[in-house]
Amino acid sequence: MARLFSLALLVGAGCVYAQSSSGLAPKKYEYLPLGAVKPAGWLYDQLIVQTNGLAGHEHDFYALVAQSDWIGGDSDYSDLEEAGSYWFNGMVPNGVLVDDPTIKSQTQQFLDYVLDHQDETGWFGPEVNTTKPRYLWGRYPFMFGAIQIAESDPAQVGKIVPALHKFVALANSMLKNGEGLNDGGWAKTRWEDFVITLQWLYDNHPDGHEDLLLETMKLLKWTGDPWEEVFSAQYFPTGPTEDLQNPFDLPLVWHGVNMAEGLKALPATYRFTHNQSDLDRVSEGWDLLFKYHGRPSGIYAADEYLAGLEAIRGGSYLYQVIGDPKYADRVERITYNALPATLTGDMWARQYLQQQNQIAAKNMTPNPFPNDGSYSNVFGLEPNYPCCTVNHPQGWPNIVANSFLTTPDKQSLVHLYLGPFSTNTTLANDNQVTVNVDTLYPFGDTLATTITASKDFTYYVRIPSWVTQGTIAVNGGAAQGVAPQNGLHAVQVKAGTTKFVLDLPAEITTEARPHGSIAVHRGPLHYAYDIARNATVLVQRAEARAQDLEFDATAPWQYAIDPSSLKFNNNPPASGSLPSPIFDSGLPPYTISASACQVEWGVAGDTFAASPPENPACVGAKTTITLWPFGATKLRIGEFPVVDLSKQ
Incomplete structure (x- = not known):
């Protein structure tokens, strides 16, 4: 299956794989x-913080996913209509990756209940035998x-897979009848x-159901919205969409x-159409999306619908199918910037919408x-729609x-997203491989990797596009310049133990933004001015940690930088x-200083910043301000007006 943030030519690093003519x-x-x-390391701690935060406790008190709701609730978000499914999909990997017995028990109970209530037609429970x-x-x-449960616990394949096939057969007939x-x-x-x-x-x-599976894929494609047209330059919106007429009369495609979701559609259909045009169009659509709606934090703007580039407004599957490193680079930026920025450091509160320039988080x-x-900017339990409470x-x-990842022939292993990890897997020819990556990345430039393997193989590691003069030193040898091909550097691993150290430095870069403003980057991290704030509790619940919080600035924020x-x-x-948690004010070890003045x-x-002023004049003395990783800021300026302070 494809997981969140999942973003095809069939040309591998050093290999060419034949495209099948059918299937x-x-x-x-x-x-x-x-x-x-x-x-491992800080990333393991981040999952522990999440487990100890709102996500790990929703089942205890949050009505939409509490057991009483999915056993018999009837709201639009309950059961398997949205909330229960979202919560289950997110908490299954959370529980497995930190081996949390409580979460694993909760998700197992949810799975068992749904499968036990699948009716004779194949419809998944709990709301079966109803008029709904x-x-x-x-x-x-x-x-x-x-x-994901079937993958992590193969003993459960025997009950999960037949249930899925039974549901597929029902869905196939429903689609043919125009239902569902x-x-x-x-x-x-x-x-x-x-x-x-x-x-x-x-x-x-x-x-034995190959024909039915393929037919159902095609039925879904041809009864669904036409993403190949949505992502064409002819029809793609180049600014905010609220005043635009959707050319397909399908406004939800701009949601x-x-x-x-639509970015996954054409790579998925390519697998059964074998049409290169599907891959070309999604690549074009990806570029259009970030050209016209992208944010320096990695994500694109949408206050429900696509919202253009203004700073005041709020995947992995693609890489697996296509292999273009631009998808992996973008996913990493999103993960290390936009994701943590929308959560409090302890992960007990989240926003529905975040802003590049956010001077308050309030109603x-x-x-x-x-x-x-x-209320969308408030940090809380359910500051707008509840979907993000259960899905974040x-x-x-x-x-x-x-x-x-592995190459399709299972001969090689690919380290795609950089950070502290360990893995234990079996490659082709019973090659037992373990990998341990020790790093502070993205809060450090060095990655020390130890690989043990029972047989020789080629290991690939992604070298991000922002790396300048990166080096690798293998088994204590002299450092050599990295030489990535299509974003991947190859390391020839011998049977036994191989160690190598990657140094992946990056330069500070600036990105042009609307109104002559700029955003500041180094490596995968986007940097912002962290505005001093106070907090006011707006809502206090029986679960005391699940508060709604208003943040107000307590210091000036109107800075232009040189x-x-x-x-x-x-x-x-x-x-x-x-530190734990790492994504909070004053905690990351990387900062960028800038000469600045108030303008x-x-x-x-009275609650949000106007667009950055163009060609502003200083109204205060020259000073030095500190920019912090975007994900650690909750109030911030992420897009700055520009001044020349070289003569002051």
Whole structure:
């Protein structure tokens, strides 16, 4: 299955794989089963923080996923319509990766209940034998979670796979009868999720149902929204969409989450159409999306629907199928910037929408978000729609689970996402391989990797596009320059133990943004000015840690910076380990200093910054400000007006 952030020519690093003439074309890379890759170091701690935070406790008190709800709830978000499926899909990998017995028990109970209540037609429970309309989409995240349990615990394959095949047979007949699609709803836009489940069955457990699986994939494609047209330059929106007429009369395709889902559609259909045009179009669509709606934090803007480039407004599967390193680079930026920025450091509260320039997190007046509520910036339990409350825990587990891949022939291992990991797997010819990666990355430039293998093989490690003058030293030898091909550097591993050290430095870079402003980057991290703040509790619940919090600035934020003055500062922790949690004010060891001055910079209403002023004049003395990794900031300026302070 494809996991969150998952982003095909069939040309491997050093190999060419033949495209099959029928059935499913192979992916360029295959992910490892859940549990084969484990987090280490600060990344393991990040999952522990999540486990101890809101995500790990929702089952205890949050009505939409508490047991009483999925046994008999009837809200739009309950059961397998959305909330239960989302929660299950995120918490299965969380529980496995930190081996948490409570979460594993909760997700197992959820799985068992649903499978035990599958009715004779194949429909997944709990809401069976009711008059409730049957819509397919809500079951897709549940199936993703069930697949992950089957991968991490093969003993459960015998009950999970037959249940999936039974549901597929029912869905096939429903699609032929025009049922289950809920016109104007998620099923028609998110059909690719079901296709990916069908492909997992086809690749791993077809059980003689290959023709039915392929037919169902095609039915989903041709009854779903046309992503090949949505992602064409002719129709793609180049700015905010709230005042635009959708050319397909399908407004949900411009919905932010649906757009992310749609990026998986064409790589998925390529596997059964074998059309290079599918891959070309999704690559074009990816570039259009980030050209017109991208943010320096890695993500793209959508306050429910695509929102353009303005700073005041709020995958791995693609790489596995296509192999273009631009997808992996973007996923890493999102994970290490946008994801932690939308959560409090202890992960007990989250936002629905985040802003590049965010001078307050409160009930906003006037509301700058045309399609979402004024409460969307608040850090809390459910600051807008509840979908993100139950779905946000997918991010950290899925970056871990997708960080190592194999080539289709299982001869080689690929380290895709950089960070502290360990993995234990068996490659082709019974080659037993373990890998341990010791690093503070992205809060350090050095990765020390130890590999043990029973046989020789080629190991690949991704070298991000932002690396300058990277080096590798193998088994204590002299450092040599890295030489990546299509983003991957090859290391020839001998049987026994191989050790190598990667040094992956990066330069400070600036990115042009609207109104003559700039964003600042170094490596995968985006840097922002962390605005001093106070916190006010807006809502206090019976679960005392699940508060709604308003943040207000307590210091000036109206700074312009001189780009020529940017200086990188590395303050490695004396203990060798990072603080916990790492993504909070003043904690990361990397900063960038900048010469700055205060400028006239207005607000819109009293809660959010106006667009950065162009060509501003200083109204205060020259000073030095510190920029911190974006993910550690909760109020921030991430896009700065520019001044020349060289003569001051």
